[in-house]
Amino acid sequence: MNRLAELVYYWSPIWLQNRIISAYGRRLVAQRYGEPYWSERTRLLRKDYGDRAGEDAAQLDGVRDIIAHAIAASAFYRDLYAGMDVSVDTVSDLAKFPVVDKEQLRADIERVYTIPVEQGIHLFTGGTTGKSLEVVYTPEDFQKRMAYLDAFKIRCGIDPFKSRKATFSGRSFAKGVFQGKRRIFWRDNTAYNQRLYSTFDLTERNIPAYLADLDRYQPDVLNGFVSALHQLASHVLREGIRPGFRPKAIFTTSETLLPHHREAIQAAFGAHIYDQYGSAEGATFVTECLEGNLHYNIDTGVIESADFGQGPEMLITSFTTHGTPLIRYRIGDRIVFRDGTCSCGSAHPLVERIEGRAVDYLYSADRGRVSLSHLADVIKGLPNCVKEMQFQQDGLDEIRILLVVDEELYAASAEETIKSAMRYRFGDGMRFSIEKVPAIPREASGKFALIKNRIPADQLAGMGLN
Ligand SMILES: [Zn+2]
Known part of the structure; x- marks a missing residue:
């Protein structure tokens, strides 16, 4: 929406907001679900994912196509590859091409684009680490990506058009808008059979209103941020609530799904989570199958693993970013x-797990980097008086732990449990301070940050940790 439309929207009553969102939704539907979408979706649903040789051949074609396209249409890549032997005989030939990172692309983004920006569909990627990269898709690529995601959902038994969807993903539309005395934290997109729930207003106090509305809405599918669904689930489990709705599937996105998230969300809502990676980043897809395994979808791109000195990192080459080629993108x-x-029958390679970015780590002078999944074990062992927590680190000698607790159940002994679990992971040289707070605010993106790593980059670099 543009600025004016946003203003009009904010000053409108809810019934009109619902109409504005649905009108906007109809535009999105037209933009996303045209002929390229339908033909790609049909092709994908008929395809034999068990044909490894066929899939390998398709991947090689994809690599050749995106390299040739980048050289022909992107001034940035033409210069980058100037004087190189750009022939590709096997997928592993990609290794001879230079790696590109976000800063490099951002600094020169106008020369990376292969189409006029106004002709494409924009998405901002990787907003978790400061400035984000604006990827411009050709309308055709964008529709193909939608088709890939929808074919994935259909294989999981959900037809995205026919299902009633409750979506929690970084939107806020409830500000100052009341219906009678009640604040309404959701809006309807009738064009896509979807109810959008605000993640910004999802606080302990408001959760009962969300749950009551989900009971009324009876969604077939829950979609969205891991943190939002986990927050709802924790509340349900803690309070012993039996939700009056039963989704058929849950699709999480945008944030790392940790084992304790999955356990809680599935237990609370009685449905399986199918996780996926890549949709928000413009990247090669990784999707979960009916057997509960993650597959690296080699028909959507290449994922290489490279070590720049701090353990293996992903390099992605995407086949559906002709507008903004991403080739060996770090x-x-x-x-x-x-x-x-x-x-499940798919020949696509298996993925054990995907871990987040550098900001998703805490650091200790003794132990180096400690990942989100290690912290997840700390959280898992906690007494259930802890509703939310956030780890903040500004230097290498102290970690602040913010807690939102249930005062009735809270006992000071919980702090000792947390501290000893943390000492076990970070060593005795680290100080821990625990602060009880009434709430932990969401990020500007609407996501919840379990870790706020604000250690100056030069301090990390000085220790060889960045
Ligand atoms: Zn599988």
């Missing part, structure tokens, strides 16, 4: 592959 996330085959 996206900042980490991936762990797994050997073996999957009984």
Whole structure:
């Protein structure tokens, strides 16, 4: 929406806001679900994912196509590859091309684009680490990406058009808008059979209103940020609530899904989570199958693992970014592959897990980097009087832990439990301070940050940790 439309929207009553959102929704539907979407979706649903040779051949074609396209249409890549042998005989030939990172692309983004910006569809990627990169898609690529995601959902038993969707993803539309005395934290996009729930207003106090509305709405699908769904789920489990709705599937996105998130969300809502990676980043997709395994979707791009001195990092080459070619792009996330085959029938390689970015780590002078998944174990062992927590680190000698607690259940002994679990992971040289707070604010993106790492880069670099 542009500024004027936003202003009009904010000053409108809810019924009109719903109409504005649905009108906007109809525009999005037209933009996203045209002929390229339908033909790609049909092709994908008929495709044999078990044909490894066929999939490998498709991947090689994809690499050749995006390299040739980048050289022909992007001044940035033409210069970058000038004088190189750009022939590609196998996918591993990609290794001879230079790596690009976000800063490099951002600094020269106008020369990276292959189409006039106004002709494309824009998405901002990787907003977690300061400035984000604006990726411009060709309308056709954008529709193909939608088709890929929808084919994935259809394989999980959900037709995205026919299902009633409750979506929690970084929107705020409830500000100052009341219906009678009640604040309404959701809006309807009837064009897509979807109710959008604000993640910014999702606080302990408001959660009962959200749950009551989900009971009324009876969604077939829950979609959205891991943190938002986890927050709802924790409340449900803690309070012993039986939700009056039963989704058929849950699709999480945008944030790392940790084991304790999955456990809580599935237990609270009685449905399986199908996780996926890549949709928000313009990247190669990684999607979960019916057997509960993550697959690296080699028909959507290439994922290489490279070490720049701090453990393996992902390099992605995407086949659906002709507007803004991403070739050997250092996206900042980490991936762990797994050997073996999957009984679901797909020949796409298995992924053990995907880990977040550098900002998703805490650091200790003794132990180096401690990841989100290690902290997840701290959280898992906590008494259930702790509703929310955030780890903040400004220097290498202290970690602040913010807690939102249930005062009735809270006992000071919980602090000792947390501190000893933290000492076990960070060593005795680290100080821990615990602060009880009434609430932990969401990020500007609407996501919840479990970790706020604000250690100056030069301090980390000085220790060889950045
Ligand atoms: Zn599988």
